[in-house]
Amino acid sequence: EPEVTQTPSHQVTQMGQEVILRCVPISNHLYFYWYRQILGQKVEFLVSFYNNEISEKSEIFDDQFSVERPDGSNFTLKIRSTKLEDSAMYFCASRIQGWGNQPQHFGDGTRLSIL
Amino acid sequence: ILNVEQSPQSLHVQEGDSTNFTCSFPSSNFYALHWYRWETAKSPEALFVMTLNGDEKKKGRISATLNTKEGYSYLYIKGSQPEDSATYLCAFDGSGNTGKLIFGQGTTLQVKP
Secondary structure, three states: OOEEEEEOEEEEEOOOOOEEEEEEEOOOEEEEEEEEOOOOOOOOEEEEEEEHHHHHHHHOOOEEEEEEEEOOEEEEEEEEEOOOOHEEEEEEEEOOOOOOOOOOOOOEEEEEEEE | OOOOOOEEOEEEEEEOEEEEEEEOOOOOOOOOOEEEEEEEOOEEEEEEOOOOOOEEEEEEEEEEEEOOOEEEEEEEEOOOOHHHOEEEEEEEEEOOOOOOOOEEOEEEEEEEE
16 A cells, blocks of 8 residues: 655754755645654644645744655655754655545654754 | 644553543534544554544444534444554544644553453
């Protein structure tokens, strides 16, 4: 069965450094998402992406965050200048269409640790 | 601020017991309610997407109901097995076409053999 893949599984970065988290969504899916879970908290929405542009973003998704679909298969999340509070598990998800009764399919996540 | 709450936070049952948990969500601007099963170190696995008030869905021993007017959904597991041990997440879609999901905190189920 097709699945969403994320790399790396664990990323350790110094505070202030840039980090890029990578995702390969399911190939015929059109809608892409990033979520994160800070330890002990709920999974929270960051951004949705459709037709090469952001369709919705949360308050968390400020100017230090950006997303890109550079080559039609990868979907990346960039954090420009990482902070300690960015430490979390980051999940990518994709969906075949944006509404209705289709589930979002999640990757295994990238654990981001900021030192 | 939209809030999704799940109860209980955790549950320990014996193999063979039936169990249920609750997800409460806003009753306005409802588009869909998702249930996911999440095992440690794996990706959340979609169980159900429910869109209509009164919906009931079933997958093996797991079933779910939906009441959009009062803003709650129940997940039932009949005859729990150790392999059902996982965290069960519900997520509310009130956004329509963007698909933004608002998650509850999850119910962690442990089934003892």
